[in-house]
Amino acid sequence: MKKRMNLLAAVLLMAAMVFACSSEEKSLLYKAEKELFHARKLNRELPSGTTNREFVDRTVESYRSIVDRYSSYADSVDGMELIVVSSQMELAELEFRTGSLKSAIDDFQKAYSISGNIPKARANALWSSAFISEQIGDIPSAISLFEKFSDEFLGSGDIEKTSMMNRRYLLVPIRLSKLYLGPDMKNKRSAWLSRGEMIYRDIISTTADPSLLKETRFNLVTALLEQRKWDSAMALLKEMEEQYPTVKDRPSIMFIEAKIEMDGFGNQDKAASILTAIIKEFPDSQETVTALLMLGQIHQEAKRYDEAEKIYNQVIKEHASSASGVVEATWQLANISDKRGNWVDASLHYKSIYTSFPTTFQGMESPLMIAMHFEKLGEADAAKNAYERALEHYDMMTAKEYDAGIRIKAEEYFIRTLSLQKKWEKTAERLLSLPARYPQYPRLAQSFLTAASIYEKELGDKGKAVEALERCVEMYPESNVSKEAEKHINRMKDLK
Amino acid sequence: MSKRLIIDGGAPGKRFDYAGGFKETINTFHTSVSILKDFRIAVPSFFFLILHLGILISYLSSLDPPSSSFWALFIGGLSSSDLGHFPDHIVLMQPILDRVDIFVEIFINIIFQGATTVLIYSGITGRSLSFAGAFRAAFGKYLQLFLISLFASLFIFLVFFLAGNFRASLSPIAGNTVYAVSMAVALAIQGLFLYTTPAILLYDSNLFRSFRVSISIAWNCPATTFFIVFIPFILTVPTTFISIKSALIATRLSPDFIIHNYIVSSVIEMISIYLITAGGTVIFLQRMKNRLN
Numbered sequence: 182m183k184k185r186m187n188l189l190a191a192v193l194l195m196a197a198m199v200f201a202c203s204s205e206e207k208s209l210l211y212k213a214e215k216e217l218f219h220a221r222k223l224n225r226e227l228p229s230g231t232t233n234r235e236f237v238d239r240t241v242e243s244y245r246s247i248v249d250r251y252s253s254y255a256d257s258v259d260g261m262e263l264i265v266v267s268s269q270m271e272l273a274e275l276e277f278r279t280g281s282l283k284s285a286i287d288d289f290q291k292a293y294s295i296s297g298n299i300p301k302a303r304a305n306a307l308w309s310s311a312f313i314s315e316q317i318g319d320i321p322s323a324i325s326l327f328e329k330f331s332d333e334f335l336g337s338g339d340i341e342k343t344s345m346m347n348r349r350y351l352l353v354p355i356r357l358s359k360l361y362l363g364p365d366m367k368n369k370r371s372a373w374l375s376r377g378e379m380i381y382r383d384i385i386s387t388t389a390d391p392s393l394l395k396e397t398r399f400n401l402v403t404a405l406l407e408q409r410k411w412d413s414a415m416a417l418l419k420e421m422e423e424q425y426p427t428v429k430d431r432p433s434i435m436f437i438e439a440k441i442e443m444d445g446f447g448n449q450d451k452a453a454s455i456l457t458a459i460i461k462e463f464p465d466s467q468e469t470v471t472a473l474l475m476l477g478q479i480h481q482e483a484k485r486y487d488e489a490e491k492i493y494n495q496v497i498k499e500h501a502s503s504a505s506g507v508v509e510a511t512w513q514l515a516n517i518s519d520k521r522g523n524w525v526d527a528s529l530h531y532k533s534i535y536t537s538f539p540t541t542f543q544g545m546e547s548p549l550m551i552a553m554h555f556e557k558l559g560e561a562d563a564a565k566n567a568y569e570r571a572l573e574h575y576d577m578m579t580a581k582e583y584d585a586g587i588r589i590k591a592e593e594y595f596i597r598t599l600s601l602q603k604k605w606e607k608t609a610e611r612l613l614s615l616p617a618r619y620p621q622y623p624r625l626a627q628s629f630l631t632a633a634s635i636y637e638k639e640l641g642d643k644g645k646a647v648e649a650l651e652r653c654v655e656m657y658p659e660s661n662v663s664k665e666a667e668k669h670i671n672r673m674k675d676l677k
Numbered sequence: 678m679s680k681r682l683i684i685d686g687g688a689p690g691k692r693f694d695y696a697g698g699f700k701e702t703i704n705t706f707h708t709s710v711s712i713l714k715d716f717r718i719a720v721p722s723f724f725f726l727i728l729h730l731g732i733l734i735s736y737l738s739s740l741d742p743p744s745s746s747f748w749a750l751f752i753g754g755l756s757s758s759d760l761g762h763f764p765d766h767i768v769l770m771q772p773i774l775d776r777v778d779i780f781v782e783i784f785i786n787i788i789f790q791g792a793t794t795v796l797i798y799s800g801i802t803g804r805s806l807s808f809a810g811a812f813r814a815a816f817g818k819y820l821q822l823f824l825i826s827l828f829a830s831l832f833i834f835l836v837f838f839l840a841g842n843f844r845a846s847l848s849p850i851a852g853n854t855v856y857a858v859s860m861a862v863a864l865a866i867q868g869l870f871l872y873t874t875p876a877i878l879l880y881d882s883n884l885f886r887s888f889r890v891s892i893s894i895a896w897n898c899p900a901t902t903f904f905i906v907f908i909p910f911i912l913t914v915p916t917t918f919i920s921i922k923s924a925l926i927a928t929r930l931s932p933d934f935i936i937h938n939y940i941v942s943s944v945i946e947m948i949s950i951y952l953i954t955a956g957g958t959v960i961f962l963q964r965m966k967n968r969l970n
Binding site: 208210211214215218222 | 740761762763764766931932
């Protein structure tokens with residue numbers, strides 16, 4: 182019996198030794214990998230476009246707990262930094278995907294701050310936070326973040342590495358030039374375009390990678406066009422025509438040439454002949470629909486309405502799969518019918534646009550075009566009905582199933598419709614409701630100022646105006662908008 | 678101990694009586710399960726299960742060299758660091774333990790099967806059960822048992838190897854047919870070797886004689902031999918199928934599921950091996966004209 186007990190003890194001891202073989206450090210990394218695997222599984226299982234916060238929150242929490250639990254081991258355990266940074270990046274990406282845009286920015290910035298040894302993640306995190314800032318209309322932050330990106334990743338010695346991470350990073354100078362919009366920002370805008378031009382020329386002179394070379398040449402053309410350097414752009418395009426004679430590249434090059442002829446040299450006929458060549462020689466290319474639309478525009482501007490209509494109908498008939506092409510062609514047909522006084526046809530086109538393509542710019546504009554037409558004619562009842570239908574349409578589009586960007590657009594149109602009807606009280610109320618309903622979009626802070634202006638100027642109610650401005654200060658402290666609001670509050674109090 | 682064996686071939690013309698063979702197999706399994714009233718008969722099978730679970734635990738706790746280096750040896754081109762990460766550690770578990778199992782089957786499982794055979798014999802004949810004696814007898818015939826196990830495994834490996842090579846050049850349907858045929862041939866080989874263990878241990882036969890006896894019994898009662906091998910095989914099919922898809926399951930569903938499947942598969946394998954061993958022993962004893970005593 183004693184012998185058997187000894188044998189059992191020996192077996193147990195051996196088992197314990199086997200267990201002890203795994204070091205604590207390794208187990209920690211293994212545990213972290215296991216938790217990341219489960220978080221990824223939850224992420225994968227989330228239905229696309231899910232609005233179920235419970236599922237999303239559970240997934241977010243699983244990523245966050247990895248970061249919280251293992252961040253302190255990032256330096257001491259080999260491989261742990263990658264796990265922590267991956268979790269942080271995936272968490273931010275998930276938040277972006279599920280519409281938590283402000284949290285996504287914060288988490289991308291956190292990923293940026295912890296990914297010092299992983300340049301690819303660091304670049305992605307910084308670029309993403311800048312991109313989302315731009316998306317939510319926080320332009321000052323977007324500019325600051327893109328500039329930070331440029332400083333860190335677009336220096337003369339970094340460009341090659343950066344281009345290998347992601348080619349879109351090379352477009353940051355052009356992106357920045359577009360963010361500097363105001364008239365007082367012209368210098369900044371030109372500076373960034375020059376910087377972009379310099380970077381692209383540098384890449385072209387040094388790289389041997391044919392696909393990077395081609396992409397950079399197109400980027401350089403864009404930078405030149407933005408700077409209105411038409412001759413340089415045209416000269417580069419002529420070189421590219423010889424370098425890239427393929428069916429895929431030629432129509433793109435020809436299309437830009439047509440744009441330069443039209444916008445730069447004012448040569449509409451030359452532009453039209455190039456566009457016609459694209460349509461004839463490359464009927465299946467990506468540029469064909471755009472070429473047709475641009476050709477239609479040239480005819481329309483020259484008041485050759487029959488030719489223009491023929492081209493727009495060709496787009497609708499032959500390129501039905503291009504939704505953006507069809508909607509633009511229909512919109513232009515409506516404009517032509519309206520100009521020619523054929524209102525029945527015009528209204529049918531407008532209706533077809535807002536029923537078939539409600540989320541497009543033209544789909545948003547169409548109901549108002551109908552209402553404004555009746556108002557112009559002085560038909561008050563018809564105009565009132567049309568405005569009511571427009572409001573119903575926009576209200577329907579603010580429903581939850583639409584993307585937040587579309588819902589906000591619909592809100593703006595709803596407010597515009599109310600203001601066109603001079604329903605100022607309702608306009609102001611709707612404006613004041615927006616910031617609370619869309620807390621992820623700081624640009625909606627502006628609604629408080631607009632509402633205050635309506636109360637003050639249209640309704641003569643300074644009390645409510647001040648109330649609106651005070652809500653703005655309370656909701657967005659320290660922001661530029663709240664500083665503006667405080668100025669107005671002081672002004673109105675002084676007036677009293 | 679050596680006795681002259683007289684094999685009862687059954688009534689002429691009834692060799693391929695599959696209904697009768699099936700009935701006889703069910704009766705045999707009934708007897709095999711009934712004798713488990715004496716729990717000691719099942720102890721070697723439980724040892725087999727404990728061994729499998731021990732291997733599993735040992736694998737799961739090996740994340741670092743040198744223990745992980747040992748497991749990495751079973752798959753060519755694998756380094757010990759590959760085994761230290763999740764889910765690779767779990768995904769690689771099935772192919773590694775499948776290869777370990779081949780060694781366990783050839784070198785170790787024969788001891789448990791041999792001890793079970795001796796204990797069943799004692800249980801059926803009403804002899805006093807000596808647990809230590811059963812293992813002593815199995816160890817005493819280790820070389821013969823090992824060689825029989827080695828030959829059977831080599832034949833089966835050869836069948837699957839040839840079928841695998843042949844399948845590569847075939848369409849999926851033809852390939853699956855070849856796989857089914859190779860499986861049937863493997864079962865037939867297992868049937869031919871079924872009675873070697875009782876012949877060696879209970880009748881003190883040498884290697885060649887045990888094989889001849891086994892073939893004679895299998896030849897004379899092919900239907901029963903077929904069902905004794907086939908029914909336990911069917912029991913293992915679901916877990917075997919899952920283990921074939923283990924990498925997919927690990928990455929798509931849950932890696933832990935592979936561990937659960939391995940445990941369930943070990944339990945089913947234990948039952949399956951017990952039924953084959955006990956079934957073979959019962960039929961072997963029934964086919965003896967002379968009583969062993």
